Amino acid sequence: MALKDSYLPAHGNTGYRVAHYDLELDYKPVAARLSGRARLTVVALEALTAFTLDLGTFKVDRVLVEGKPVRYTHASGKLRVRAGRPIAVGTRFTVEVRYVGTPRPIRTRAWGDLGWDQLTDGAIVASQPIGAPSWFPCNDTVREKATYQISVTAPSPYTVLANGVLVDGKVGGSTTTWVYVQDVPMATYLATVQIGQYEELELADGQPAAVPSRLVAKFATDFGRQPAMMELFERLFGPYPFGQYSVVVTDDDLEVPIEAQGLSVFGANHVDGRRGFERLVAHELAHQWFGNSVGLADWRHIWLNEGFAAYSEWLWSEGSGGASAAVLAARARALLARQPQNLRIGDPGVDGMFDDRVYQRGALTLHSLRQVLGDAAFFSALREWTHTYRHRTATTDQFIAVAQRHTSLPLGPFFRSWLFEGKLPG
Numbered sequence: 431m432a433l434k435d436s437y438l439p440a441h442g443n444t445g446y447r448v449a450h451y452d453l454e455l456d457y458k459p460v461a462a463r464l465s466g467r468a469r470l471t472v473v474a475l476e477a478l479t480a481f482t483l484d485l486g487t488f489k490v491d492r493v494l495v496e497g498k499p500v501r502y503t504h505a506s507g508k509l510r511v512r513a514g515r516p517i518a519v520g521t522r523f524t525v526e527v528r529y530v531g532t533p534r535p536i537r538t539r540a541w542g543d544l545g546w547d548q549l550t551d552g553a554i555v556a557s558q559p560i561g562a563p564s565w566f567p568c569n570d571t572v573r574e575k576a577t578y579q580i581s582v583t584a585p586s587p588y589t590v591l592a593n594g595v596l597v598d599g600k601v602g603g604s605t606t607t608w609v610y611v612q613d614v615p616m617a618t619y620l621a622t623v624q625i626g627q628y629e630e631l632e633l634a635d636g637q638p639a640a641v642p643s644r645l646v647a648k649f650a651t652d653f654g655r656q657p658a659m660m661e662l663f664e665r666l667f668g669p670y671p672f673g674q675y676s677v678v679v680t681d682d683d684l685e686v687p688i689e690a691q692g693l694s695v696f697g698a699n700h701v702d703g704r705r706g707f708e709r710l711v712a713h714e715l716a717h718q719w720f721g722n723s724v725g726l727a728d729w730r731h732i733w734l735n736e737g738f739a740a741y742s743e744w745l746w747s748e749g750s751g752g753a754s755a756a757v758l759a760a761r762a763r764a765l766l767a768r769q770p771q772n773l774r775i776g777d778p779g780v781d782g783m784f785d786d787r788v789y790q791r792g793a794l795t796l797h798s799l800r801q802v803l804g805d806a807a808f809f810s811a812l813r814e815w816t817h818t819y820r821h822r823t824a825t826t827d828q829f830i831a832v833a834q835r836h837t838s839l840p841l842g843p844f845f846r847s848w849l850f851e852g853k854l855p856g
């Protein structure tokens with residue numbers, strides 16, 4: 431039986447899994463009004479007479495199970511659906527939800543507003559970790575992945591990006607419908623829609639970008655080395671796990687860049703024409719392997735995302751003629767030594783998930799592992815990791831087991847002190 435997330439147990443439902451989300455959205459940026467029809471293909475993991483979906487503050491017009499209207503209630507972020515008649519374990523069935531309203535971010539104490547958010551002119555979605563219900567009804571858990579079709583109708587001057595491949599774009603005069611298919615399994619928090627008045631560009635390797643016209647020249651400098659970054663990461667980590675990698679730069683500033691599956695989003699403030707934020711370009715690209723393809727089985731394993739993405743920044747620096755990973759590791763160690771040594775990054779607690787020490791000490795853990803294993807064994811362990819858990823989810827114990835296959839030295843004490851003790855190992 432599926433388990434609830436140990437950090438975020440209020441989200442998700444363990445009674446079923448969603449195999450596919452078919453989302454048909456219509457968005458009016460000026461009125462900030464979203465109307466949606468979500469068709470979910472669901473598999474019952476228990477006998478069900480009722481079940482819940484996570485959904486934010488929309489007006490729900492109708493819910494259908496297997497095409498038949500059913501009764502439901504909607505309160506406190508939970509849409510409770512009466513199945514109509516009992517659903518047996520293993521049954522595959524459809525749930526359709528029609529909803530409308532102004533999408534509002536999910537408010538959190540620890541991480542601020544998450545999910546669908548208005549830009550000055552357009553919209554973004556940044557859901558990590560629990561913002562997905564701000565725009566579609568879902569089983570909001572990091573452990574499960576599903577395929578998606580995301581169709582968005584918006585006024586014609588706007589460009590709409592979503593995860594996966596654009597399979598259709600129909601111009602209906604004043605509006606355009608953009609249809610994207612993501613046929614590689616994806617966690618709900620990595621699903622995204624980006625709407626804005628963008629120029630559509632291509633980098634030297636043919637990967638697409640959507641950028642406000644005022645930033646095009648600076649963007650060309652700042653992201654000019656992304657194709658080389660992609661080459662380096664493919665050599666170190668194995669093949670890029672998705673078909674396409676898109677970059678969006680919003681016309682507004684963003685606090686931090688955002689990773690989504692097959693797509694990353696940067697703020698106007700991350701583009702300076704001097705490659706001043708190239709570190710972040712590497713960080714977000716690396717998440718495609720670590721976090722998006724190899725997902726988390728539970729949020730407590732967050733260092734598997736952030737430690738690896740942070741270490742990838744050092745690998746890019748080293749691989750592109752900048753400071754070596756050893757120099758950057760020494761710097762991070764000095765920084766960490768001055769901070770409280772009371773965070774166990776292998777289980778940092780829900781409030782510590784995005785603590786900078788998870789990133790820095792996570793990267794340092796990997797650099798130390800590289801010193802223990804040697805370059806050849808270390809990178810072959812990373813490639814085994816991305817290959818074995820490609821498009822799946824994984825745990826820290828599973829990473830330790832992969833690393834252990836690449837050395838005869840027992841790694842138990844090494845990982846215990848780096849991940850599960852506060853004190854910085856010597």
Ligand SMILES: [Zn+2]
Pocket residue numbers: 713717735736739
């Ligand atoms: Zn990150």
